[in-house]
Amino acid sequence: MTRERRSNIVLLCGLCIVLVLFILFAPSYGWKFRQFFAASNLFSPDDQNIAAENEVLKAELAQVQALQSQLPTAFSNDIRAMVYSRYPFNFKNELTVNAGLDQGVATGSTVFFQGVLVGQVQSVSRDTAIVQTVFDNGFKMPVRIGMKGYDGLLQGSSYPIVGSIAKSSIVNAGDIVYAAGPGFPYGIPIGEISATSTSADSLFEQASLNFAYDINSIQTVLIQKQP
Amino acid sequence: MMSLIAAILILVLASALQFWLAGSGIFLNLIFVTLIVFAFFFDFWEMAMFVLFGVLVVNWQPAMSLEIFLFAFLPLLTFALHNVFRSQRWATIPIAIVCEFFLFYVIIAPRFLLGDPVAFFEDLFVSLMAGGLVFLALRRINK
Numbered sequence: 562m563t564r565e566r567r568s569n570i571v572l573l574c575g576l577c578i579v580l581v582l583f584i585l586f587a588p589s590y591g592w593k594f595r596q597f598f599a600a601s602n603l604f605s606p607d608d609q610n611i612a613a614e615n616e617v618l619k620a621e622l623a624q625v626q627a628l629q630s631q632l633p634t635a636f637s638n639d640i641r642a643m644v645y646s647r648y649p650f651n652f653k654n655e656l657t658v659n660a661g662l663d664q665g666v667a668t669g670s671t672v673f674f675q676g677v678l679v680g681q682v683q684s685v686s687r688d689t690a691i692v693q694t695v696f697d698n699g700f701k702m703p704v705r706i707g708m709k710g711y712d713g714l715l716q717g718s719s720y721p722i723v724g725s726i727a728k729s730s731i732v733n734a735g736d737i738v739y740a741a742g743p744g745f746p747y748g749i750p751i752g753e754i755s756a757t758s759t760s761a762d763s764l765f766e767q768a769s770l771n772f773a774y775d776i777n778s779i780q781t782v783l784i785q786k787q788p
Numbered sequence: 789m790m791s792l793i794a795a796i797l798i799l800v801l802a803s804a805l806q807f808w809l810a811g812s813g814i815f816l817n818l819i820f821v822t823l824i825v826f827a828f829f830f831d832f833w834e835m836a837m838f839v840l841f842g843v844l845v846v847n848w849q850p851a852m853s854l855e856i857f858l859f860a861f862l863p864l865l866t867f868a869l870h871n872v873f874r875s876q877r878w879a880t881i882p883i884a885i886v887c888e889f890f891l892f893y894v895i896i897a898p899r900f901l902l903g904d905p906v907a908f909f910e911d912l913f914v915s916l917m918a919g920g921l922v923f924l925a926l927r928r929i930n931k
Contacts, residue, residue: 569789573833580840584847591844598804599811646848649806650855651815651907652897657849689850698900719813777813 592646592657599777615773617676617750619737622708639783640664645689647777654696654717654776656680660784661688667787671745674774674782678740678749682784690784695721695751696776704751706768707736713768715751723754726766732757738770746785792834794929795826798922799838803845819846820892821915823863824885825922828870828877829930835867855896862888877923885919886912 583590642660660666662685670682672692680694693700700717711730713723715738723738732754740749752770760767802818809816819842826838839860847856866884889912893901901908 570833573837576837577833577840580837580844584840584844588844588847588850591847594803594845595807598807647810648848649810649815649846650817650896651911652855652900655848686850691849698903777811 589645595646595649614675619750619753622737638786640666640786642666642690642782642784644780644782651719653698654694654700654719655683656692656694656782658690658692658782658784659688661685661690663688665786666690666784669744670787671749671785672782673749673785674779676750677773678745678751679774679776679779679782681744692782692784694776702740702742702745704738705741706730706732706738706754712741713738720769721752722767722769724760724765724767726757726768728759728764728766730766732766732768738768791829791926791929795830795834795838795926798822798925799826799841802918802922803842807845816911816914816918817889817892818915818918820859820863820888821885821919822922824866824888825881825919825926827863827866827884828881828923829926830867832867835864839863858892858895862892877927881919881923882916885916889915 640660642658642664644656645659646657648655656672656679658672666682666685668682668685670690672679672682672694678695680692680697680700682690683693684691695715695717696719697717700715700721702715704713704715704723705711706713706723706726709731711726711732714725715721715723726732734754734756736754738751738754740751741747750773752772754768755771757766757768759765799819799822802822806816806818823835823838823842827835830838842863843856843860846859847853866888870880870884889908893908
């Protein structure tokens with residue numbers, strides 16, 4: 562082995578050790594690297610805020626008209642968290658946020674953006690949490706649609722759909738879809754119906770959704786504190 | 789040394805492109821395919837450094853996961869096996885890419901592969917193209 566080759570190996574070993582230390586003790590540098598290269602937002606923050614606010618108002622209106630006795634409670638002690646990182650492959654849709662057990666986050670906590678449901682905390686460590694979003698293939702929850710509160714089942718995917726809508730339901734584009742599942746505060750808006758169609762088995766209606774935010778560009782979320 | 793610097797630049801470029809596209813909702817495995825091609829050109833310590841860099845930038849949580857384990861292990865497995873076919877790199881690199889992508893998908897999310905095979909083939913097609921470009925670049929540099 563030549564002297565130059567030996568010194569190269571020593572240098573590479575040193576670099577490997579530095580990288581291992583970063584992976585184990587300072588993974589946030591990797592996340593910062595990713596954020597640096599992430600595309601600029603397709604939606605501007607203002608657009609997202611206005612769209613989210615609009616959905617919240619629509620959901621409130623739908624509940625006032627259809628479910629007067631079950632108005633949602635306001636969330637006063639939510640935890641604001643920054644989105645550190647995102648699941649890098651196309652199998653899941655998860656966010657890593659910078660709040661964990663120390664900040665009062667618990668598994669199952671509801672996560673939202675400007676009052677619109679984003680997902681649910683799936684696992685928690687001391688100071689970070691993993692959030693399963695409504696865009697994850699494994700995400701499913703009962704929902705209600707529009708002023709009449711028609712029942713449906715939200716199925717997460719890159720393009721989430723609401724399925725199992727009774728054929729007698731009158732669902733139109735623009736109707737608000739809000740949460741009605743166990744473990745979620747009742748009435749949190751999720752999105753708006755963009756189009757409807759008949760399911761593959763022709764037994765139900767199904768609907769695609771428009772969202773008030775771009776999941777790939779949101780930088781902060783609110784996590785509902787567990788009582 | 790020249791090829792090492794070029795490889796670092798290629799890996800950073802692949803990372804930048806992967807994360808830029810992910811920000812628009814397009815998920816490709818450009819870093820993974822780059823590491824697979826690198827396995828045919830570099831020695832163990834160089835590969836170890838590239839793989840660790842990949843793990844640092846791809847890992848999305850402060851813990852190990854099956855995805856990250858495979859992301860690191862499969863290129864190193866390619867490295868361990870590449871000497872068998874070294875003389876026919878132009879043919880073995882695409883075969884290695886196809887096999888490792890298939891393994892990656894089957895082990896992590898077999899239901900995803902069955903449920904959305906188009907996404908798998910899109911990812912594979914783009915990765916084969918990207919792998920071809922990396923191969924050509926490294927072959928030119930090593931001449």
